[in-house]
Amino acid sequence: MNVSELSGFPFEADPMTQAKSDPGAFTRLYLRHYDAIFRYCAHRLFERTTAEDITSEVFLKMMENFQTFDGNEMQFRNWLYRIATNAINEHIRKTTRRSAILTWVWRGKTQDDTPDTSAADESQHNQAVIKKALFLLKPEEQAIVTMRFFENLKTEEIAEVVGTTASTVRSQLSRAIEKLRKHISVQPDGQEVTL
Amino acid sequence: MNNDERRLEELMSKMAFDDKTDHSHRDKLQQQLLAAFARQQWQQERQSRQNGVWRTIMQNKTFKLAAAAAIVITGLVSIQLFSGTDAYAKVVEEIKNARTLVYTLITQSNQGNGETIKTDMAYKDPGYLRTTTIDGYVAIVNGITGKMMSIVPGVGYTLGDLKDIRNSGAQSPFASLEAMKKLPDKADEKLGEKEIDGVNCEGYKVTQGDLTTIVWLDAKTGELVEVEHKFASAPGMNRIMKNIKFDVDLDDSLFSLEPPAGLQPMGAELKGDSAAQNEQTFVDWLRFWATGNVDDTFPPMVAGAEIAKATMDMAKQGKMRPEVWNKVDQGQMFNALLFVAKLPQDSNWRYAGNGIKINTPGTAIFWYRPAGSQMYRVIYADLTVKEMTEDKLPK
Numbered sequence: 001m002n003v004s005e006l007s008g009f010p011f012e013a014d015p016m017t018q019a020k021s022d023p024g025a026f027t028r029l030y031l032r033h034y035d036a037i038f039r040y041c042a043h044r045l046f047e048r049t050t051a052e053d054i055t056s057e058v059f060l061k062m063m064e065n066f067q068t069f070d071g072n073e074m075q076f077r078n079w080l081y082r083i084a085t086n087a088i089n090e091h092i093r094k095t096t097r098r099s100a101i102l103t104w105v106w107r108g109k110t111q112d113d114t115p116d117t118s119a120a121d122e123s124q125h126n127q128a129v130i131k132k133a134l135f136l137l138k139p140e141e142q143a144i145v146t147m148r149f150f151e152n153l154k155t156e157e158i159a160e161v162v163g164t165t166a167s168t169v170r171s172q173l174s175r176a177i178e179k180l181r182k183h184i185s186v187q188p189d190g191q192e193v194t195l
Numbered sequence: 196m197n198n199d200e201r202r203l204e205e206l207m208s209k210m211a212f213d214d215k216t217d218h219s220h221r222d223k224l225q226q227q228l229l230a231a232f233a234r235q236q237w238q239q240e241r242q243s244r245q246n247g248v249w250r251t252i253m254q255n256k257t258f259k260l261a262a263a264a265a266i267v268i269t270g271l272v273s274i275q276l277f278s279g280t281d282a283y284a285k286v287v288e289e290i291k292n293a294r295t296l297v298y299t300l301i302t303q304s305n306q307g308n309g310e311t312i313k314t315d316m317a318y319k320d321p322g323y324l325r326t327t328t329i330d331g332y333v334a335i336v337n338g339i340t341g342k343m344m345s346i347v348p349g350v351g352y353t354l355g356d357l358k359d360i361r362n363s364g365a366q367s368p369f370a371s372l373e374a375m376k377k378l379p380d381k382a383d384e385k386l387g388e389k390e391i392d393g394v395n396c397e398g399y400k401v402t403q404g405d406l407t408t409i410v411w412l413d414a415k416t417g418e419l420v421e422v423e424h425k426f427a428s429a430p431g432m433n434r435i436m437k438n439i440k441f442d443v444d445l446d447d448s449l450f451s452l453e454p455p456a457g458l459q460p461m462g463a464e465l466k467g468d469s470a471a472q473n474e475q476t477f478v479d480w481l482r483f484w485a486t487g488n489v490d491d492t493f494p495p496m497v498a499g500a501e502i503a504k505a506t507m508d509m510a511k512q513g514k515m516r517p518e519v520w521n522k523v524d525q526g527q528m529f530n531a532l533l534f535v536a537k538l539p540q541d542s543n544w545r546y547a548g549n550g551i552k553i554n555t556p557g558t559a560i561f562w563y564r565p566a567g568s569q570m571y572r573v574i575y576a577d578l579t580v581k582e583m584t585e586d587k588l589p590k
Contacts, residue, residue, distance in 0.1 A: 021349050023232055023331035024504070030228060035216050042214035052220045059224055063231045127210050149207045177203060184206075 015073055020066070029073070030059065036151065037080050043150040044088045044142065046131055054091060058084045081147065081161040089139040133183035141176040148173060219392035226299060226315065226438065233331060236348050295319045298439040323450035332504065335450055344452045347507065352458050355465035355529075388414060392437075396420050471530040472537060478578050480531035481560070485553035487519035493548030493560055493576070497535050538563055543571075547589070551576050559589045 018025035037058055041051035061083050062069075069076065134142050140162070147153040147161065155173070159166045296318045317325045322338030333346040343355045386398030389411065396411040409423040424434040454460065477497075484494045488509060495505050509515055538544050541564070548560030555576040562573040570582045573589075 023229055023329060026232055027225060027329060030225060034221050038216055039214045042212055048213045056224050059228055063228055067235060130206060130210060149204050180203065
């Protein structure tokens with residue numbers, strides 16, 4: 001993915017330099033990245049209000065150092081992901097959100113132990129299983145899995161976000177997947193999961 | 196990618212999330228960021244008395260002249276945006292007691308292609324006003340002394356005097372704010388419900404002469420969500436006020452007319468001349484603009500902050516003709532734009548010159564009805580003027 005493919009916006013000549021002095025260019029830069037960062041937060045937290053709060057925190061934090069940021073737009077995007085990752089991890093550690101979310105994603109199963117029969121119920125059940133499994137990972141592992149599978153970032157890009165090497169990311173990803181596999185049993189057709 | 200990863204990816208791709216962007220949150224955050232952006236720029240300007248960027252830009256003489264023009268236009272924004280804009284019903288009491296007021300004003304223009312302009316407004320008792328466009332163009336007005344200052348960030352500033360407008364009997368920038376405080380406590384009509392930015396709202400309608408105000412309140416909490424203005428005499432020129440907050444802490448420095456450190460003055464202090472604010476001055480300015488750009492077209496609009504930005508953009512793109520812009524007369528421009536700014540709503544003026552080349556045959560670019568007249572004055576692309584009745588106006 002190159003810069004011009006981000007959020008489907010056309011490439012803008014030297015947008016970072018322009019955005020530092022031109023509020024219009026700054027606004028366009030913000031709009032190009034808002035959706036991706038919000039979605040990442042929502043995919044990590046499964047909850048809109050908190051995801052919006054963290055998204056605000058990310059951009060306001062970015063604003064504090066924007067004038068001294070020295071990089072291209074791709075690096076800027078990775079920088080936003082890095083701020084978001086740190087903010088989300090911090091949020092998960094500081095609050096009881098982790099257990100609250102676990103309860104929330106699992107509510108459907110615990111409230112009704114009767115096996116689901118309809119396709120919709122099955123799909124809902126599968127989703128709850130995956131969400132719960134994701135939340136059983138360490139926040140750092142969950143970040144890597146989310147960036148890889150939901151945001152479609154390459155391992156090299158994830159490495160830049162989390163400040164490590166691509167090979168380390170691949171190892172961490174491999175370990176995280178192994179953990180997920182312990183919680184999720186994936187059938188060969190990829191349709192059924194259990195915990 | 197191994198098989199496990201592929202299976203996981205497939206499973207995850209089918210997961211449903213509540214991850215659709217809420218534009219209301221996005222827009223609010225955008226305003227916060229732009230405010231922070233403006234603060235940073237302001238601080239930078241204060242810190243760097245002569246920054247290199249400014250010097251480089253200003254070495255281009257045409258750009259300098261265009262910047263001077265943009266400054267003039269920006270200064271007028273405060274007048275145009277405040278003409279008849281502010282009114283709400285249910286919150287009359289809050290308004291009467293408010294010491295400060297901030298909101299985002301969205302104007303839907305009937306000029307050109309019907310551009311929408313978004314401006315942040317801040318008002319502070321006893322009569323200070325600051326407007327900031329999305330592109331950072333600032334106008335500050337002291338309603339007591341009539342003095343004003345307009346700023347194009349990173350470029351320059353100019354001072355102006357609006358006393359002429361106050362003395363002319365035209366609406367002052369604050370007249371509508373005062374009128375708002377006289378709104379009746381009870382609305383004329385209660386409207387149905389409508390969802391605004393995800394909030395279920397109830398509408399209250401107040402009609403005062405030409406102006407219809409609709410106040411939208413949160414149906415659950417009764418809090419003010421949005422105010423809409425519609426003008427019977429000017430269909431399409433709607434105004435919407437959002438993000439309205441009372442009694443927020445506004446530092447006096449926001450309304451200071453002290454020139455920002457690091458910025459250079461762009462021309463002499465602007466003073467309006469009532470005698471020169473007439474149709475002929477406006478026609479002369481249209482000619483100046485159309486012959487001063489390489490496309491030979493009329494300006495994209497004749498009011499609002501966007502024209503300042505358009506002027507700067509054209510200069511940056513090298514579309515200005517230096518031989519014409521070397522002769523720019525800031526005073527003439529100020530008076531020409533004041534001619535439009537002071538036209539009352541019931542003049543029903545329209546501008547249709549966006550993208551039209553000068554001397555295009557048979558094409559009307561501007562029309563209005565002078566006060567007390569039944570006939571309209573129509574300016575054509577060859578800059579001739581004809582009088583006609585309303586039914587003969589271009590559609």
